[in-house]
Amino acid sequence: MSARLSGGERVLVRAPSWVGDFVAAEPAVRALVLHQGARGCVSIAAPARLLGLLGERFPDLRRLPIAPELPEGGANWRGHDVALLLNGSFGSAWRAWRSGIGIRAGFARGGRGAVLTHAYAPARERGAKPLGLGRAGGGPRFLPRPFGAACAELLGWLGVAVRERAPRLLVPGADRERAAARLAAAGLRRGEPFVLANAGARPGSAKGIPPGTFAAALDALARTTSLPVVIACASGEEAAARETAGRVVLARTVLLDAPPSDLAELAALSASARLAVGPDNGARHVAQALGTPCIALCGPTDPRHTAEHAATTRLLSVEVPCGPCHRETCPLAGDLRHACMHRLEPARVAAAAAELLG
Numbered sequence: 293m294s295a296r297l298s299g300g301e302r303v304l305v306r307a308p309s310w311v312g313d314f315v316a317a318e319p320a321v322r323a324l325v326l327h328q329g330a331r332g333c334v335s336i337a338a339p340a341r342l343l344g345l346l347g348e349r350f351p352d353l354r355r356l357p358i359a360p361e362l363p364e365g366g367a368n369w370r371g372h373d374v375a376l377l378l379n380g381s382f383g384s385a386w387r388a389w390r391s392g393i394g395i396r397a398g399f400a401r402g403g404r405g406a407v408l409t410h411a412y413a414p415a416r417e418r419g420a421k422p423l424g425l426g427r428a429g430g431g432p433r434f435l436p437r438p439f440g441a442a443c444a445e446l447l448g449w450l451g452v453a454v455r456e457r458a459p460r461l462l463v464p465g466a467d468r469e470r471a472a473a474r475l476a477a478a479g480l481r482r483g484e485p486f487v488l489a490n491a492g493a494r495p496g497s498a499k500g501i502p503p504g505t506f507a508a509a510l511d512a513l514a515r516t517t518s519l520p521v522v523i524a525c526a527s528g529e530e531a532a533a534r535e536t537a538g539r540v541v542l543a544r545t546v547l548l549d550a551p552p553s554d555l556a557e558l559a560a561l562s563a564s565a566r567l568a569v570g571p572d573n574g575a576r577h578v579a580q581a582l583g584t585p586c587i588a589l590c591g592p593t594d595p596r597h598t599a600e601h602a603a604t605t606r607l608l609s610v611e612v613p614c615g616p617c618h619r620e621t622c623p624l625a626g627d628l629r630h631a632c633m634h635r636l637e638p639a640r641v642a643a644a645a646a647e648l649l650g
Contacts, residue, residue, distance in 0.1 A: 296451035300331040304372040307338035311574025320443040323454040436596040459581035463563045471560035478546045490570030491536040492529025498592045498622045507539035512638035514543035585648035591633040606644040
């Protein structure tokens with residue numbers, strides 16, 4: 293069965309459920325909407341909060357929010373000719389098959405190739421020790437590469453060219469005003485430039501920056517710039533943000549933890565910031581898609597997974613014998629525990645900031 297899209301098909305896109313991957317997939321969605329034009333129909337299924345990042349863009353794009361009370365699949369999925377599955381879920385591929393969608397294209401991982409008509413197998417590498425990283429692979433692991441690049445290749449397989457590779461987001465004026473009002477209430481002057489520090493992390497997450505390490509980095513940054521630092525976090529991340537703010541000595545800080553920022557406010561803060569600093573998480577991808585220079589501290593994650601758009605982004609990592617491990621929690625003890633973050637030198641953050649701020 294040919295998978296090349298002629299422009300008249302009804303296409304369902306199952307977008308990723310992670311913030312960073314959702315943002316990285318935006319160029320692919322944009323290219324698909326442009327390719328299908330007025331003759332076709334494009335629907336996108338994703339968690340409701342992520343669909344809000346698209347704002348009022350793509351007026352012809354049909355949005356299918358996913359929530360506990362709005363599960364994916366069913367009547368909303370039936371009637372489509374093609375399912376483009378950009379997430380890694382077996383369940384999504386199975387639901388596309390159950391919905392009678394004839395062409396089901398996606399990444400062949402986790403056994404889902406059995407229910408795909410067009411299974412795209414990612415490239416593998418030999419498993420040797422990567423240059424500048426600590427740990428060799430145990431076998432022919434998947435080649436670490438930016439998710440947006442993989443999406444563009446999958447679209448190319450369907451005959452859709454992704455010519456603009458950089459993600460783009462727009463923040464509605466109402467969200468910008470809401471964020472500006474909150475900053476003013478916290479003590480910043482209207483329009484005062486600032487550095488955004490995304491200090492939150494899930495409790496115990498190895499991807500989060502230890503508060504002491506992050507506070508030292510923000511103090512080092514304060515020796516480079518006089519810009520105030522706005523410390524933001526999402527729901528469930530308040531404790532890490534508060535501890536980071538409590539350990540800062542030199543930087544002038546504004547803590548936004550009560551209430552924590554929702555995704556719309558995070559986007560508005562990112563759009564207004566002169567610089568965003570934080571771990572390699574979804575918040576960094578949001579800021580990047582808004583054109584804000586970013587510094588991402590890659591602890592257990594392989595920086596090659598997100599090594600795109602180098603003009604506005606600096607990825608900082610340190611070689612340790614146990615990483616990159618991609619573990620959610622660090623299993624080690626003593627001096628080796630979370631060494632990939634603890635050993636990052638604050639001066640490197642300050643130098644990267646000075647370079648990006650010019």
